[in-house]
Amino acid sequence: MKTKRLAELSLLTAAALVVFIVELRLPDLSSVPGVKLGLANIFTVYAVYRFSARETFLMVLSRVLLGALFSSNFSAILYSLAGAMLCLAGMLLLRKVIPQRFMWLCSIIGAMLHNTGQMAVAVAQMRSLTPLMWYPKLIIAGCIAGLFTGLCAQHVVDRLTPGNKRKADKK
């Protein structure tokens, strides 16, 4: 059982990393830094509803650290770490309140928290409140991206949950 869990988590981390790196190659969506789809979040949302808090935390942490290593963008690591951890903490708390059927809602709030964490780092690093000018835009982008990734994760979980009409294809 333990080995199986470990393998599942590693697979998820690897898949999230691949998606993360592919997404880096896409052009920026906006002149506001931090606006992106965050496709790797699909795996985080999925893990939040399928694994324990500790397991999800380990998965996200290794994804962020390895992501920084593979993209060789270490100046961004503080931003992604703060964002990812705040997002994860929020979603882990919310999973008790929000049932699996409303996963997308949890993901939206997670995305907004992610952007809030990045905002906090930006304000601290720049020693200026000017980055707050982006905050409304980041919140809107977070809502849209969070909804999208949340729905993606929702569909994955629905298909993998036994007893659902559409059973999972052989995994």
Next chain:
Amino acid sequence: MTKGVKICLAAVIVIFLAAAAAVILMSLRTGQHIAVIEQNGEIIYRIDLDKETDREFTVTSPDGGQNTICIKDGTICVSEADCPDKTCVNTGILRNEGTPIVCLPHKLIIRFADENGG
């Protein structure tokens, strides 16, 4: 739908609408002409774009990063930078309050001055 879901959903909608309102309000405020350049949280230049002659100059950050700032026809932009992400260059010219030009790696900000001069 449980009560918790309803509360979360309502909160998300309220925050979304508030953010949308803020974006619209900020983009409506144009016509300012005093630009300030901040580095490490300190204002290093104040530029009146209406009076400034066209010129280019380079700002060097404490760790050696460089941004070339270009003033032309009453607009200001970063024309060149040696930062990894080039967000500051891609932002283009400074248009309104809601979109400051920021170079996160070099801790450089170009924005319009506040009403009270700061």
